Amino acid sequence: xxxxxxxxxxGTGSGRLLVSEAPISFLSGVDPASGIIIEEGHPLQGVCIxxxxxxxxxxxxxxxxxxxxxxxxxxxxxPAALINAEAEVxxxxxxxxxxxxxxxxxxxxxxxxxTGMAATVDGDAxxxxxxxPADS
Amino acid sequence: xxxxxxxxxxxxxxxxxxxxxxxxxxxxxGKVYGAERLIPVSSVQVxxxxxxxxxxxxxxWLQNLDARAVVPAFLNPIGMPRDDWRKMKIDEGFAEKQQExxxxxxxxxxxxxxxxxxxxxxxxxxxxxxxxxxxxxVSYANSVIGARTNxxxxxxxxxxxxxxxxxxxxxxxxxxxxxxLVIEVDDPDATKQWGSAEYGALxxxxxxxxxxxxxxxRAIRPNRDxxxxxxxxxxxxxxxxxxxxxxxxxxxxxxxxxxxxxxxxKETVTIPVADVNALFTEIEVNAVAVGCPHLSEDELxxxxxxxxxxxxxxxxxxxxxxxxxxxxxDLVGTIxxxxxxxxxxxxxxxxxxxxxxxxxxxxxxxxxxxLPTMCxxxxxxxxxxxxxxxxxx
Numbered sequence: 001x002x003x004x005x006x007x008x009x010x011g012t013g014s015g016r017l018l019v020s021e022a023p024i025s026f027l028s029g030v031d032p033a034s035g036i037i038i039e040e041g042h043p044l045q046g047v048c049i050x051x052x053x054x055x056x057x058x059x060x061x062x063x064x065x066x067x068x069x070x071x072x073x074x075x076x077x078x079p080a081a082l083i084n085a086e087a088e089v090x091x092x093x094x095x096x097x098x099x100x101x102x103x104x105x106x107x108x109x110x111x112x113x114x115t116g117m118a119a120t121v122d123g124d125a126x127x128x129x130x131x132x133p134a135d136s
Numbered sequence: 137x138x139x140x141x142x143x144x145x146x147x148x149x150x151x152x153x154x155x156x157x158x159x160x161x162x163x164x165x166g167k168v169y170g171a172e173r174l175i176p177v178s179s180v181q182v183x184x185x186x187x188x189x190x191x192x193x194x195x196x197w198l199q200n201l202d203a204r205a206v207v208p209a210f211l212n213p214i215g216m217p218r219d220d221w222r223k224m225k226i227d228e229g230f231a232e233k234q235q236e237x238x239x240x241x242x243x244x245x246x247x248x249x250x251x252x253x254x255x256x257x258x259x260x261x262x263x264x265x266x267x268x269x270x271x272x273x274v275s276y277a278n279s280v281i282g283a284r285t286n287x288x289x290x291x292x293x294x295x296x297x298x299x300x301x302x303x304x305x306x307x308x309x310x311x312x313x314x315x316x317l318v319i320e321v322d323d324p325d326a327t328k329q330w331g332s333a334e335y336g337a338l339x340x341x342x343x344x345x346x347x348x349x350x351x352x353x354r355a356i357r358p359n360r361d362x363x364x365x366x367x368x369x370x371x372x373x374x375x376x377x378x379x380x381x382x383x384x385x386x387x388x389x390x391x392x393x394x395x396x397x398x399x400x401x402k403e404t405v406t407i408p409v410a411d412v413n414a415l416f417t418e419i420e421v422n423a424v425a426v427g428c429p430h431l432s433e434d435e436l437x438x439x440x441x442x443x444x445x446x447x448x449x450x451x452x453x454x455x456x457x458x459x460x461x462x463x464x465x466d467l468v469g470t471i472x473x474x475x476x477x478x479x480x481x482x483x484x485x486x487x488x489x490x491x492x493x494x495x496x497x498x499x500x501x502x503x504x505x506x507l508p509t510m511c512x513x514x515x516x517x518x519x520x521x522x523x524x525x526x527x528x529x
Contacts, residue, residue, distance in 0.1 A: 006167065008164050008167065008168075009160065009164065010160065032193065063289040063290065064184075064189060064190065064191075064194075066289065066290075066291055067184075067190055067191070067193040067194045067197060067291075068193060070193050070196075070197050071192070071193035071196075074193070074196060087164070087167075087168050088168060089165060089168060089289060089292065090289070092161075092164040092165070092168055093161055093164065093165070093289060093291050093292060096157060096160045096161050096164055097157065097161070097197055097291060099157075
């Protein structure tokens with residue numbers, strides 16, 4: 001299944017979808033050394049985002065968060081790709097700094113995404129490819 | 137977004153990987169905010185300069201970039217005075233990292249001015265398009281000078297420095313600069329006696345009311361230094377990037393703006409003078425710090441006059457740009473004779489030296505907002521005269 005989206009950061013990345021219903025703050029919300037979400041009370045607290053296709057509504061918190069996304073990539077614990085419902089500057093800039101493919105504004109909305117689906121984000125074409133469950 | 141041919145070539149990587157990434161950042165910003173094109177900027181002010189804020193990830197990102205600024209670009213304050221860091225008791229490890237950040241910016245062609253008041257040393261004109269990031273400088277450029285800039289993040293400002301352009305959205309568009317609300321004080325007569333500290337206190341309260349909206353003040357008559365203090369505080373306690381003061385700030389006097397809105401129909405917030413006064417407390421403090429934002433020539437002269445012939449009994453920090461200090465050695469000499477220390481390049485908020493002080497008195501509404509959250513310090517607000525009295529008594 002191919003879902004049209006808006007391209008934010010170029011490149012292609014594949015992995016299992018990890019969907020967060022809550023926004024994510026990268027500064028003090030994600031450990032840059034391990035890629036584990038550490039924000040107290042976050043629905044994904046304790047979950048590692050390494051190599052996932054990480055989908056969340058939008059970013060929050062300090063603009064220093066862009067540098068943390070870059071640090072995740074340097075430490076090899078970054079997500080393979082990012083999906084936002086509506087991109088904002090901290091995440092968009094961080095994704096580009098780190099060279100992580102990113103899209104937003106999915107056709108049909110954000111709610112069709114489910115954790116565990118095999119997904120490929122194509123940041124050049126601006127689309128999300130979800131593996132058909134019947135094929136897997 | 138519509139890109140011209142040279143923009144497309146940069147985006148395709150024909151001018152190197154660094155410029156490609158920078159262009160991608162500007163295009164993404166344009167998409168997020170619905171810009172239709174990129175426009176040239178006449179100068180850039182880059183935040184993200186203190187090791188205390190950007191840390192190792194920021195340093196590493198800077199070190200991996202390879203291009204030079206194509207428009208005048210200057211740096212925000214760093215975490216220490218670059219030459220005199222030992223005097224400020226900065227530890228060696230921090231100083232080393234901070235120096236590496238400076239070296240990285242120098243290599244990128246960014247002027248190491250390290251000040252939050254670049255407008256004292258750079259010509260900035262009404263109507264100029266800028267990409268500035270320091271929130272108080274953004275407020276001053278937009279409101280007091282009538283130039284046009286959004287509040288940029290560190291990486292997006294740097295991208296603008298290396299490309300020379302910014303996406304056209306937000307405050308670059310004249311129609312987005314008209315006020316959203318009116319702010320009045322309940323006793324305008326009382327404001328005639330106000331100095332910068334009271335205007336900072338007003339800004340602290342007004343910023344919370346305004347959030348990220350554009351306020352227009354009525355019936356106050358602050359001078360430039362007081363406007364600086366008012367705007368800096370509103371940018372800290374709220375996210376105010378532009379404000380107007382009726383009959384005072386440049387855009388509020390232009391016929392286009394006067395015709396484009398009627399203040400009487402706007403939401404009006406009235407701030408009681410009593411609330412402003414209530415922010416001035418009498419708590420015991422360990423140190424005094426002034427120069428947030430960095431001092432103007434007039435402020436430096438006033439302070440020199442107040443400290444002349446006195447001795448400070450508490451640590452007294454004074455912050456100004458290196459250029460301002462170099463131009464006024466006589467005033468700086470008078471201030472330092474009292475035992476106060478005048479530091480360039482840094483400030484009370486971004487330097488780790490403030491973190492251990494416990495409680496600090498300041499005349500800045502901006503510092504009053506940030507000292508608790510960014511430095512873990514209990515702040516006390518006072519006028520410049522009270523600051524000197526508390527330090528010398």
